[in-house]
Amino acid sequence: MSSNPPRIYLASTSPRRRELLRQIGVHFEVLTFRGGERGDDADVDETPLPNEAVEHYVERVALTKAEAGWRRVHWRKLPRRPVLAADTTLELDGEIIGKPRDMADARAILGRLSGRSHRVLTAIAISDGTHIRSSLSVSDVRFRILSEDDIRHYVLSGEPMDKAGAYGIQGKAAIFIEEIRGSYSSIMGLPLFETAQLLEDGFGYAL
Numbered sequence: 001m002s003s004n005p006p007r008i009y010l011a012s013t014s015p016r017r018r019e020l021l022r023q024i025g026v027h028f029e030v031l032t033f034r035g036g037e038r039g040d041d042a043d044v045d046e047t048p049l050p051n052e053a054v055e056h057y058v059e060r061v062a063l064t065k066a067e068a069g070w071r072r073v074h075w076r077k078l079p080r081r082p083v084l085a086a087d088t089t090l091e092l093d094g095e096i097i098g099k100p101r102d103m104a105d106a107r108a109i110l111g112r113l114s115g116r117s118h119r120v121l122t123a124i125a126i127s128d129g130t131h132i133r134s135s136l137s138v139s140d141v142r143f144r145i146l147s148e149d150d151i152r153h154y155v156l157s158g159e160p161m162d163k164a165g166a167y168g169i170q171g172k173a174a175i176f177i178e179e180i181r182g183s184y185s186s187i188m189g190l191p192l193f194e195t196a197q198l199l200e201d202g203f204g205y206a207l
């Protein structure tokens with residue numbers, strides 16, 4: 001661990017996002033969710049609005065997470081630093097696909113991804129209490145055809161359960177992925193190019 005002081009907060013429970021942010025040398029502190037406290041509102045509601053376009057949906061959720069994170073900084077009287085949050089979702093046949101509800105849902109999602117392409121969208125948002133800005137990264141991912149055994153084994157591994165689209169490109173699902181067009185880090189949960197750009201251009205952060 002570096003002894004450099006943190007310069008931003010990461011409002012995220014995702015270990016992947018921590019790992020990715022570390023990769024580009026941003027010194028951050030994870031803004032934990034305690035619940036029950038004033039300003040510590042319940043988890044962000046990730047229900048899509050009726051007929052909401054997926055681009056609008058991910059950006060709205062990322063902005064809401066960053067705002068909720070900023071409220072925590074404010075109520076806990078923490079040092080003022082920008083708060084970074086993100087949201088990742090899939091789009092297939094015009095449908096928003098998030099994390100699987102259970103193992104049966106994970107099997108159904110993977111069955112739908114088999115042998116075709118889908119889009120992965122990750123939005124990031126940064127708030128410093130005065131202004132808030134967001135950025136969107138969209139990638140195409142093509143899966144090879146998955147057999148029933150592929151799906152069964154993968155779901156039993158437990159890897160799909162906390163991930164949008166029921167897979168992790170950084171994990172065993174790598175063997176299913178024929179091609180990606182876009183950003184690997186974004187598919188994994190945090191688009192590093194867009195994150196650096198937003199920190200530099202929007203918040204004067206020198207990387």
Ligand SMILES: Cc1cn([C@H]2C[C@H](O)[C@@H](COP(=O)(O)OP(=O)(O)OP(=O)(O)O)O2)c(=O)[nH]c1=O
Binds near residue numbers: 088165168169188189
């Ligand atoms: C498609 C894909 C998603 N994912 C993960 C990234 C995200 O953690 C998760 C999507 O869920 P999100 O709701 O974006 O994030 P989260 O609830 O895990 O974390 P946070 O506290 O920041 O809201 O799916 C992978 O790890 N690899 C992949 O290939």
